[in-house]
Amino acid sequence: MKLxxxxxxxxxxxxxxxxAWVLVVFLIGSPAVGGGVSGAAVLVAGWxxxxxAYQSVYYQRFEYELTDDTLDIVSGVVSRRNREIPLGRIxxxxxxxxxxxxxxxxxxxxxxxxxxxxTEASLRYVxxxxxxxxxxxxxxxxxxxxxxxxxxxxxxxxxxxVTSKELVLLGVVGIDLRLLSVVTVxxxxxxxxxxERFADPLVxxxxxxPLAAVGIVAVTAVISGVLAVANYYGxxxxxxEEELLYERGLxxxxxxxxxxxxIQTLTISENVIARRLGYASLAVETAGYAPGEAGSQSAVPLxxxxxxxxxxxxxxxFEETEFERPxxxxxxxxxxxxxxLALLVVGGAFAADAYTRLTFAWYLTVALFPLAAVAAHxxxxxxxxxxxxxxxxxxxxxxxxxxxxxxxxRVQTVLDSRTVFQRRRRLATLVVDTxxxxxxxxxxxxxxxxxxxxxEELRELVADRLQEMVRRRRSHRRRERLRSxxxxxxDEPPNPAT
Amino acid sequence: MDETDGNRRxxxxxxxxxxxxxxxxxxxxxxxxxxxxxxxxxxxxxxxxSEIQGVWALQAAVSAAILGVIAAVAFSVLSVGGPxxxxxVFAVGVVxxxxxxxxxxxxxxxxxxxxxxxxxxxxxxxxxxxxPYVRIxxxxxxxxxxxxxxxxxxxxxxxxxxxGADVAIPGLTPxxxxxxxxxLKQLAIAAEGDDAV
Numbered sequence: 001m002k003l004x005x006x007x008x009x010x011x012x013x014x015x016x017x018x019x020a021w022v023l024v025v026f027l028i029g030s031p032a033v034g035g036g037v038s039g040a041a042v043l044v045a046g047w048x049x050x051x052x053a054y055q056s057v058y059y060q061r062f063e064y065e066l067t068d069d070t071l072d073i074v075s076g077v078v079s080r081r082n083r084e085i086p087l088g089r090i091x092x093x094x095x096x097x098x099x100x101x102x103x104x105x106x107x108x109x110x111x112x113x114x115x116x117x118x119t120e121a122s123l124r125y126v127x128x129x130x131x132x133x134x135x136x137x138x139x140x141x142x143x144x145x146x147x148x149x150x151x152x153x154x155x156x157x158x159x160x161x162v163t164s165k166e167l168v169l170l171g172v173v174g175i176d177l178r179l180l181s182v183v184t185v186x187x188x189x190x191x192x193x194x195x196e197r198f199a200d201p202l203v204x205x206x207x208x209x210p211l212a213a214v215g216i217v218a219v220t221a222v223i224s225g226v227l228a229v230a231n232y233y234g235x236x237x238x239x240x241e242e243e244l245l246y247e248r249g250l251x252x253x254x255x256x257x258x259x260x261x262x263i264q265t266l267t268i269s270e271n272v273i274a275r276r277l278g279y280a281s282l283a284v285e286t287a288g289y290a291p292g293e294a295g296s297q298s299a300v301p302l303x304x305x306x307x308x309x310x311x312x313x314x315x316x317x318f319e320e321t322e323f324e325r326p327x328x329x330x331x332x333x334x335x336x337x338x339x340x341l342a343l344l345v346v347g348g349a350f351a352a353d354a355y356t357r358l359t360f361a362w363y364l365t366v367a368l369f370p371l372a373a374v375a376a377h378x379x380x381x382x383x384x385x386x387x388x389x390x391x392x393x394x395x396x397x398x399x400x401x402x403x404x405x406x407x408x409x410r411v412q413t414v415l416d417s418r419t420v421f422q423r424r425r426r427l428a429t430l431v432v433d434t435x436x437x438x439x440x441x442x443x444x445x446x447x448x449x450x451x452x453x454x455x456e457e458l459r460e461l462v463a464d465r466l467q468e469m470v471r472r473r474r475s476h477r478r479r480e481r482l483r484s485x486x487x488x489x490x491d492e493p494p495n496p497a498t
Numbered sequence: 499m500d501e502t503d504g505n506r507r508x509x510x511x512x513x514x515x516x517x518x519x520x521x522x523x524x525x526x527x528x529x530x531x532x533x534x535x536x537x538x539x540x541x542x543x544x545x546x547x548s549e550i551q552g553v554w555a556l557q558a559a560v561s562a563a564i565l566g567v568i569a570a571v572a573f574s575v576l577s578v579g580g581p582x583x584x585x586x587v588f589a590v591g592v593v594x595x596x597x598x599x600x601x602x603x604x605x606x607x608x609x610x611x612x613x614x615x616x617x618x619x620x621x622x623x624x625x626x627x628x629x630p631y632v633r634i635x636x637x638x639x640x641x642x643x644x645x646x647x648x649x650x651x652x653x654x655x656x657x658x659x660x661x662g663a664d665v666a667i668p669g670l671t672p673x674x675x676x677x678x679x680x681x682l683k684q685l686a687i688a689a690e691g692d693d694a695v
Contacts, residue, residue, distance in 0.1 A: 091695075114658060114695040262695070287658065287695040410694050412659030415627040423624065435658040435695040456626070463628045467613050470632050470692055 001064050004106050007125040008059050012051035019047050064123065066137060071111070073121055085121060087142045089113050091288030094256035095131045102253060107131040111138075112288025114435060135257055139243045142259065154241045159311060160300055162235035166279075170232060170302045171225025173274045232301045237311075244284065244315070246299075262286045264436030265445060266312050266405040270305065275401065280308040284315065285436035318391040318405050323384025329425045330449035331380040338372035385430075385447040390469070392432060392462060394445050404445040409469040410434045414462045416455040428455035432462060536612060536688060539681045543609040543616075549648045550606075550669025551599045556644055558595020562588050608667050610681060613689065615655060617665065629665045631689035633657045637682045639675045651675035655682060658695045 023040045057077050064073045070084045091112040101107060106125040113120040126134070162170075233250035240257075247255040263284055270280040282300040300308060312318075342365075349362035375398075384395040394404045412435055416428045430447040447458070570584025601621045609616045614630040638654040645651060651672045655665040670678060 114693075264695070411630075412633045412657040412694075413627055413629045413665065415625055417620070417623050417625040419623045433657075433659040433664075435693070459626065459628055463614055463630055466630055467632070473692070474690065 001066075001130075003059055003062050003123065004125055004127045004130070005059070006104050006106050006127075008052065008055045010101070010104065010106065010125060011055045011058070012048060015051045015055075016044060016048045020044055066134065066141070068141060071121070071138070083121065085111065085113060087138060090120075090138060090142070090259075091262045091286045092256055092258050093135045093138055094254065095128075095135060096249075096252060096254045097128065098252040101125065102128075109134060112286070114287035135255075136240075139240065139257055139259070143241060156238045156240045156245065158236065158238045159244075159314070160235075160237040160303060160307070162232055162301065162303075166302050167229055167232060168225070169277065169279060170228035171221060173271060173277070173279060173302060174221075174224030174228050228301070235301055237300060239314075248301075258284055258286060260315060262288070263315060264410045264434045265407075266316055268308055268312060268403040268405075269397075269400050271400040272398070274302070278305050279303065280305045282308045282312055285434075287435040312405065316391065316405055316407060318393060319388050321386045321388075321393050321403070323386050323393070323395050326380065326383050326427070326447075326449045327451050328380075330383070330427055331376055333421065333425060333427070333449065334376035334379045335373060338375050339369060342368035342372045383448055385450065387458065387461065390465075392445075392458075394432070394447050396443075396446070396448060402443070406432050406434060406445050407469070408462060408465040409473065410436070411462055411466045414459045414466075416452075416459050418452060422449065422452075426452045428452040430455045430458050430462075536685065539610065539685055540612050541610050543607045546603060546606050546667075546669030547650060547671055547674075548603065549650055551603045553644050553648050553650060553669070554599035554602060555592075555596045558599065559592050562591025562595060565591055603669075606669070610678070610685070615665065615682065617667065627665060629655055629657060631682070631685045632692055633659070633694070634682065634686040634689075635693060637679045637686070639672075639679050641672070653678050653682075658693045 023043065027037065027040060054077065058075075061077055061080070062073075062075045064071065066072075069088070070086055071090070073081075073083045073085070075081050075083075091114060092110075094110045094112070095107050096110070097107045105128050107128045108125055109123045109131045110119045111121040123131075123134075230250045230252075232248050235248040236246065238245045242260045244258040244260065245255070246258070247253070264287055265285045267283040267285065268280050269283065274280060279302050281302050284299045300311060303311070345368055346362070346365045349360055349365045352358060353360040353362040378398040382395065382398045382401050386393040386395075390407060390409075392406050392408065394406065396402055411432055413433045414430070415433070416430045418428045422428060427449045428451075430450060432445045432447075434445065447455070450458070566584040566588030568584075569587040570581040573579040573583045574581045598621055602619070605619060605621060605624070607618045613632075614628045617625075617627045617629075619625055635656045635658055638656065639651050640654060641651045645668075649671065650668070651670050651674075652666055652668040653670060653675045654667075657665065667675075667678065
């Protein structure tokens with residue numbers, strides 16, 4: 001199969017636009033604008049011709065074929081590349097289309113595998129119908145390869161679709177509250193020096209502080225709202241047999257499939273605002289995406305908390321979670337840590353007040369000490385872990401609380417680490433490493449500051465449960481295969497040995 | 499595999515081409531002669547070769563020297579202090595490096611257990627890692643320039659985990675490293691690895 005012929009002009013156009021941007025930046029900087037523009041126009045036109053020629057060769061040389069168990073891609077103009085991607089190794093299949101691509105009816109299709117640091121294969125561009133066909137065909141053949149019989153296209157069952165109310169809420173919830181907290185801490189320090197600008201000092205403080213806070217909230221809300229709408233407009237999550245399918249985006253449409261078999265961990269996250277409103281979001285991690293890529297956006301952006309848990313349970317059937325918190329002595333650690341931080345700020349403010357000409361109300365920063373106590377408690381209260389029979393569930397974070405569900409079967413390595421400070425309080429951090437790469441938080445699933453003896457036990461327990469899960473899966477698979485062999489042979493295969 | 503065994507197994511109503519990929523065989527028949535008994539492969543906790551302290555100390559000395567040069571240049575430009583601060587930085591760095599090397603050597607332990615590899619390491623942050631054999635992707639042995647001078651090698655165990663080559667055992671003689679590599683390989687085969695990705 002070849003790419004869509006339209007991909008030649010589109011790809012050439014893209015490279016010209018990239019060049020044009022560079023030229024615009026360059027031209028603005030240079031003084032001779034008149035001569036520069038015509039020169040640039042010639043350059044752009046010339047480049048377009050070269051790009052068209054190159055892209056037609058690229059188009060000629062690019063070929064892909066879907067066989068029963070591999071996807072073969074032959075590509076490359078200067079250096080030729082011949083790839084066979086086993087279907088069983090494909091993690092996610094993502095289709096994306098921007099406005100232009102939608103107008104001409106083409107799409108980009110990205111295939112992710114666990115190996116390598118970037119997207120394994122990218123078909124730019126095929127017609128939208130072809131992309132859809134490829135996506136469903138890949139899912140179907142994978143299933144046929146693994147189990148019995150070639151079934152017809154399975155029905156799609158909708159799991160979730162975003163309502164406009166949720167979309168608006170997503171904008172509100174998306175505000176980064178940490179920014180707000182920084183502002184509220186800085187304002188009492190900065191405000192007094194602003195006082196001089198106003199006739200009445202009290203008016204100055206009363207006007208600037210709320211204005212700045214409101215202004216920042218408004219701007220972030222608008223930005224995050226616009227981004228949320230653009231990213232998640234028309235979000236839809238559905239399930240077709242053993243695959244999750246999603247669709248989203250206003251200007252740039254994304255759709256993709258996530259095989260359930262490939263899911264590593266589930267992350268439910270809820271920030272402070274979402275918690276108050278009873279909402280949460282769900283991210284599904286596979287091994288396909290490189291760290292930092294926004295792969296895990298391919299999950300529920302925002303929904304009712306119970307709904308999110310139901311959805312998560314339909315993917316991984318973890319039990320009702322009952323979190324155990326770390327021992328109270330962990331809280332002392334945070335109290336000391338935050339108090340030291342507060343001390344640093346107070347000291348800095350005092351030094352600035354004493355040794356520079358700026359006049360600060362530095363003594364107001366003393367209010368940070370009681371805040372440190374509150375922060376320490378909140379950090380501690382939001383920590384937790386729950387050791388289930390098939391899953392270990394970990395919770396962390398106050399501003400954005402994340403609950404990570406890790407199936408024992410997906411564990412790669414388990415480790416517990418103890419810093420000097422942790423050793424003094426007999427605490428340890430248990431890290432459960434999986435092949436999943438979270439795009440949103442680069443945080444690993446971990447149980448922070450649990451009792452060190454318990455951490456050691458848990459480390460061995462998780463490793464043992466992993467062995468048990470692997471054994472269970474293996475015997476299950478063996479049974480399945482034997483059953484399929486029995487189905488093929490009506491009678492017992494002749495076996496003289498017995 | 500001998501003739502009779504092959505015949506017995508190959509008997510299939512559809513001929514060889516259509517023989518099912520998976521056959522019903524007794525558990526007893528499955529033991530592979532190339533994989534020795536697991537009991538022979540596992541062992542008690544092991545320490546590293548003592549020469550590794552030299553490697554670490556030398557590595558620390560190299561970083562201390564770089565820091566010292568930077569400090570010397572910086573302080574010769576600044577009005578306070580002088581180039582001698584670079585020397586002091588180097589000396590302190592070397593002393594800290596030597597102390598840390600000795601402590602690190604004393605703490606480093608690894609054990610080839612029945613179904614996982616266990617490591618304990620770290621002076622400031624103590625880390626204990628369990629890497630199950632079922633998750634091993636491949637095992638490498640590598641020797642850096644300083645390691646070669648001291649006649650040492652490092653065995654690295656790769657899993658599909660996001661921490662990459664986090665499971666590395668330094669300070670082994672090349673023979674020990676090669677032996678460990680084969681043992682881990684055999685244990686990984688015996689564990690019928692399954693990467694779960």
